[in-house]
Amino acid sequence: MAKKxxxxxxxxAEERELLESRRYGFFWYDWIWRxxxxxxxxxxxxxxxxxxxxxxxxxxxxxxxxxxxxxxGQTVAFSVKSGSSLSAVSRNLEEAGLIHNHTVFKYMADFMxxxxxxxxxxxxxxxxxxxxxxxxxxxxxxGKPLTTTIxxxxxxTVEDVARxxxxxxxxxxxxxxxxxCKSGESYSGYxxxxxxxxxxxxxxxxxxxxxxxxxxxxxxxxxxSADTIxxxxxxxxxxxxxxxxxxxxQELGMTMDEVITLASMIEKEAKKSxxxxxxxxxxxxxxxxxxxxxxxxxxxxxxxxxxxxxxSELSVNxxxxxxxxxxxxxxxxCNPSMDxxxxxxxxxxxxxxxKYLYFCSTxxxxxxxxxxxxxxxxxxxxxxxRPLWEEYDRSRGLN
Numbered sequence: 001m002a003k004k005x006x007x008x009x010x011x012x013a014e015e016r017e018l019l020e021s022r023r024y025g026f027f028w029y030d031w032i033w034r035x036x037x038x039x040x041x042x043x044x045x046x047x048x049x050x051x052x053x054x055x056x057x058x059x060x061x062x063x064x065x066x067x068x069x070x071x072x073g074q075t076v077a078f079s080v081k082s083g084s085s086l087s088a089v090s091r092n093l094e095e096a097g098l099i100h101n102h103t104v105f106k107y108m109a110d111f112m113x114x115x116x117x118x119x120x121x122x123x124x125x126x127x128x129x130x131x132x133x134x135x136x137x138x139x140x141x142x143g144k145p146l147t148t149t150i151x152x153x154x155x156x157t158v159e160d161v162a163r164x165x166x167x168x169x170x171x172x173x174x175x176x177x178x179x180x181c182k183s184g185e186s187y188s189g190y191x192x193x194x195x196x197x198x199x200x201x202x203x204x205x206x207x208x209x210x211x212x213x214x215x216x217x218x219x220x221x222x223x224x225s226a227d228t229i230x231x232x233x234x235x236x237x238x239x240x241x242x243x244x245x246x247x248x249x250q251e252l253g254m255t256m257d258e259v260i261t262l263a264s265m266i267e268k269e270a271k272k273s274x275x276x277x278x279x280x281x282x283x284x285x286x287x288x289x290x291x292x293x294x295x296x297x298x299x300x301x302x303x304x305x306x307x308x309x310x311x312s313e314l315s316v317n318x319x320x321x322x323x324x325x326x327x328x329x330x331x332x333x334c335n336p337s338m339d340x341x342x343x344x345x346x347x348x349x350x351x352x353x354x355k356y357l358y359f360c361s362t363x364x365x366x367x368x369x370x371x372x373x374x375x376x377x378x379x380x381x382x383x384x385x386r387p388l389w390e391e392y393d394r395s396r397g398l399n
Contacts, residue, residue, distance in 0.1 A: 066100075066130055066131075067126075067127060067128045067129055067130050068097060068098060068099070068100065068127040068128075069127040069128060070128050071128070072126065072127040072128050073126060073128050074126065074127070075124040075125065075126055076096055076097070076098060076124070076125050076126060076127065077122065077123075077124060077222075078092070078093070078096055078098065078122070078123045078124075078125045079121075079122050079123070079222050079223040080118060080119065080120045080121055080122075080123070080138060080223065081120060081223050081225060082120040082223070082225055083120070083225075084118075084120065086106055086109055086110070086115045086116075086118065087102075087106055089118055089138070090102035090103070090105045090106040090109075093105060093134065096125075097127060098125055098126075098127060098129070098134060099131050099134065100131070104131075105131055105135070108131060108132075108135070109135055112135070114135055114139050117139040118135075118138045118139055119138065119139060119140070119141030120223060121141060121223060122221065122222055122223050123137060123138065125137065147219050147220060147221055147222065148168065148170065148219070148220065148221075148222050149217060149218070149219050149220075150164070150165070150168065150170070150217070150218050150220060151216075151217045151218075152164075152213060152214070152215045152216060152217075152218070152233065152335065153215060154215040154267055154334075154335070154336060154337035154339075154340065155215075155267045155268055155334050155335070155336070155337075156213075156215065156334060156335055157207075157210065157300070157333070157334050157335070158177075158178065158181045158206075158207040158209060158210050158213065158335070159174070159178065159207075161177075161213055161233075161335070162174035162177040162178050162181075165177065165226075165229065169222075170220070170222060170224060170229070171226055171229075176225075176226040176227075177226040177229070177230070178207070180209075180226055180227060180230055181207045181208065181209040181210070181213075181230065182206075182207050182208060182209075183208060184196070184197060184202070184207075184208030184209050185197070185208075186227065187209065187230065187231070187234055190234050190235075190237075190238055191238075192212065192237070192238070192241070192256050192257070193208075193209070193212065193234065195255065195256065195257065196208070196212075196256075196257045199257060201319070201330045201331060202331070204319040204330045204331075205319075205330055205331040206300075206320075206331075208331075209230065209234075210264075210331055210332045210333070210334070210335070211257075211260040211261065211263075211264050211331065211332025211333075211334070211335055211336065212233075212234060212237050212260065212332075212335070213230070213233040213234070213237075213335045214233050214234070214236040214237040214240060214335065215335055215336075215337050216233075216236055218232060218233075218236075220232060240338055241256065241341070245259070245341070245342075245345060248345045248346070249345060252283075252345070257331075258328055259341060259344050259345060260332050260336065260341065260344075261328045261329060261331055261332045261333075262279070262282060262328060262344040263332075263336035263337075263340040263341040263343065263344040264332035264333045264334045264335070264336045264340070265282065265292070265294050265296055265297065265328075265329070265333060266278050266279050266282070266336065266340045266343050266344055267334055267336040267337060267340040268296035268299075268300075268333060268334055269294065269295075269296055269359075269369075270359075270367065270369055271367040272337075272339055274367075274369050275339060275340055275342075275343035276343045276346065276347055276348040276351075277347075277348045277351050277356070277359070277369070277371060278343070278359060278369070279343040279344050279346075279347035279348065280347035280348040280349075280350075280351030280352045280356060281351065281356050281357060281358065281359055281371065282294075282347075283347045283352060284351075284352060284355055284356060284357055285357055286327065286328075288357070289326065290326070290357070291322055291323055291324070291325065291326050292322040292326075292327075292328070292329075293322060293323050294322045294329075295309055296333060297320045297321065297322045297329045297333055298313055298314060298316065298320075298321060298322075298323065300320050300329075300333035300334070301316055301318035301320040301321055302316055302318075305396070305398060306393050306398045306399075307361070307364055307389035307390075307392050307393050307398075308386065308389050308390055308393055320333065351371070354373065355373060356371050356372065356373050357372070357373060357374070357375075357378075358371065358372040358373075358374075358375065358377070358378035358381075359371045359372070359378075360372075360378065360381050360382055360385060361385060361388075361389065362381075362385050362388075363388065364388065364389060364392040365392070370385070
């Protein structure tokens with residue numbers, strides 16, 4: 001009789017595993033995997049996308065926002081002028097080699113809401129600064145102020161001053177400066193400008209402010225606007241034209257504007273040592289109701305630089321022509337020194353008393369002058385020195 005095979009005892013754990021396998025499949029955790037798999041796929045995808053975005057951002061940052069040269073710690077002077085637009089500032093930063101792209105910088109500033117917060121002033125930036133660091137400094141307004149020294153030379157015209165300021169890169173162009181000087185309307189707060197603006201001649205002048213931009217040496221901010229510089233020069237005129245000068249002008253029957261006009265002619269006609277003598281000649285001619293016959297007024301009207309002026313130039317139709325019109329020209333022809341102004345107020349008494357009426361150049365290079373009392377004496381001097389004038393013109397290619 002065959003023996004019956006004994007059954008192996010089944011433990012409780014094995015029974016549970018068997019039951020779970022029958023209920024949920026071969027692996028009891030298969031249902032958990034079904035839940036976790038989409039989560040893991042999403043997580044891995046998210047990590048990959050974040051990695052790609054980070055890598056892309058690093059590329060963008062390197063291309064547009066990173067320092068131009070992290071190793072270059074040398075400072076670069078950068079000015080933000082009052083009223084400058086964000087676009088202008090961005091372009092200037094790119095031109096200065098401080099940022100990669102001005103358009104991206106502008107969009108970044110706008111996106112951050114900083115576009116309207118940039119402060120005017122002078123800054124010391126660096127190529128080692130990032131775009132955001134540069135923006136932070138520009139909105140802080142704590143840049144170190146930069147100044148420069150300018151020297152306005154006696155005898156310079158308004159146009160000379162404007163060109164000089166552009167050459168120094170204080171102004172971008174001459175347009176605004178010349179426009180403000182031409183009208184003069186913005187400066188009627190100065191008593192002498194207010195009085196000058198009331199004259200009938202102001203409309204005929206090339207520049208209303210000609211003569212009033214006081215020659216001197218000034219320290220100004222490199223970010224100064226045309227308006228700021230003009231006010232600085234006018235303030236200097238106000239400070240140096242003393243009250244006593246007005247009183248002396250009244251004694252002579254002259255206004256301040258007429259004094260400045262006469263001084264501008266003296267400045268252009270002579271060197272300092274002859275200022276008072278030339279002033280005496282002009283005062284004598286005015287008193288005698290003669291035309292002043294001043295070549296420098298013709299040169300201002302025509303732009304000619306010749307010593308020997310032709311008939312067409314001497315007869316030019318201009319309110320500055322003192323050959324065809326009696327009295328002073330319509331306005332100053334340059335910005336005179338205080339020495340010339342004093343000479344206009346205090347002509348050489350001896351030359352006034354002896355009634356000198358003429359003068360001419362003896363040496364164009366040195367500026368020496370010959371003075372005469374009569375027309376005959378003057379014509380003789382002109383005949384003597386004219387060949388020197390002609391040779392001087394030829395040497396400068398002006399014949």
